[in-house]
Amino acid sequence: MQGRNQVRSHRPIDPLSGGTGEARANASAGVLAPVRVTFRAVVETVIPEAAALDEQGWRDVEAIVEASLQTRPARLRRQLGLLLRLIAIVPVARYGRPFARLDAGRRSRVLGRLQDSPVFLLRRGFWGLRTLALMGYYARPSAAREIGYRAVPAGWEARR
């Protein structure tokens, strides 16, 4: 009996095809470029300090996120783009303007509704977007310094 878990053919399988390799090839254009305004507005809502970033700081944030997305399946990148477009336009019906043009309080309410949505897929989607925003911001060495993170290979010797 053929189990559900089996691959039916015995052709050579490359688990990286459709994953890292394909992802690298397809990601050259970047995921964030078409949704940059909304993405930055989301990052500023998730991490209020991001509002103080200069253009170079934003480029650093986006480079970290893009690099991470390059190793992810194309499907996931498409879903991220879709979620950001959804976040951009959904507030129009309620507030009459897109997400990026809302004040901080309304932005928080929009994202809060996603975070607490009864629909698991929306909660999970926001969790993923939030994770990317946090990665882009806190993986920068300057952000680590600002929050007081000081770990270095020299360990105790560097503190004494």
Add this chain to the structure above:
Amino acid sequence: MIERAYDIVIVGSGAGGGTAARELAPLALAGRRVLLVEQGPRLRDEEFTGREIEMAASLYEDSGGFLTADGAMTLAFGRAYGGSTVVYTGTSLVAPERVIRGWAVPGLEHADVARRSAKYVVENNVHLLPPAAINDNNRLFVEGCTAAGFHAEQFPLNVRGCRGSSLCNLGCPNAAKLGTHRVQLPAAERDGVEVVTRAEAVRVEERAVVVRVRGRHPGEKGLPSEWEPGVYRVRAGIIVVAGGTVGSSALLLRSGFRTRLPRLGEGFTCHPAHILVAEHPGPITNDVGHPKSYFVDRAVDDGYVLETCMYFPFTTAKNLTGFGTDHSTFMRAFARLQMILVLACDRATRGNRIAVDRAGRPVVHYAFTPAVIESMVRATRASARIFFGAGALRVHAPTADPPVIEAAEAHGIDDRIEARHFRRGRTTVSAAHLMGGCGMGRDPADSVTDAWGRVHGVPWLRIADSSLFPDALQINPYLTVMALADRVAERIRADAGQLLEAAVRV
């Protein structure tokens, strides 16, 4: 496809594969050709920088962001020369007698596991850190446990020359952690075991492994592979699969073994974990010193284990629930943060399993049972009491809503931390103790291998990693993985003559 021939091929170089390589090295010394293939790269010492994102990308599968099928839990496992032993904290505990007895694997006795574990305690320089090396994050845990009525125990660790970088989970930058990449693998290579990195086992065939060797991308850390990029069929009289719970199960699944082994991929457990954070009034030493020095074992009574921990900025941020000012306030207090890792002792449960998708990639199905969620809630309540007992001002609890509990609210911990606040997709859950999928047991109806890692009905195929666990271990698993791999290697040494003669006849 390029053809190669060896007597023994080992897949994977972590606690299981690295140990198997070391223990099979006498066969190499005796003239047998022994090969180990490892999917990840071999890093130079100077490439261990301690920088969060670049090290995660170099050392972990999916940069440490491998998700379960529903996306509700992150699984962290290593992918490098040394496997997960490169990125663990070196905690070295012997399997509890009750757990091995509970596994009820015919022929597997706790005394044997303990005896072999003791061998690796010596080999890996396992010892307790002296009091002077304990940082505030760990000291406060002990103080909080005393105040809250919990018994804290110190972790034995496998380090030599630890400088207290606190960067264990990003690969020790000081070569102090004695994983297989520092102890067993170099010894095996000195004795003639051949190691090929960046070499992924694609599938297992009759006495052969198909291996894809990939090139080194520009800018990627690590040495180039020892072999030219390409696809190889490596023939061998004995194949030892030790690619970790996910890797080993997926390899055998995409090789068609489920037909004869209905339990293949089943019995997955992982000790689902939350990272809890508390803020103290003043700075503490937390990002210096060994991060994981103490634990509280409440597995029997309450189904959880608490461990000290300290993570890096992004990992910490990801594990705090919510966003905005409350989230940032905790992050800005980093120098005042104490952390506790809570682990639920899950049990092998129908449906929690490893599968592969149509392309052969691993897919892990995991549902949080009510018992697991209750364990995490009990563990979180206990941790909150420990934090406040240690003098914390406020505690961040993922299973509270809102998640921040002030010291003045400490009397209401049980009301604030409740199972109903555990919401998939909102609450960050991660796991690093991945177990099962090729469990040991009596016969194919209940297991994949016997007590010596011999795959039922396939004498030339052995398993030697945490996928052998028929159920959760309820403690940190690496020493037990080494003990089991030691058993597997011992039996291979005994069987090698007969098996390799049979391979020649074939």
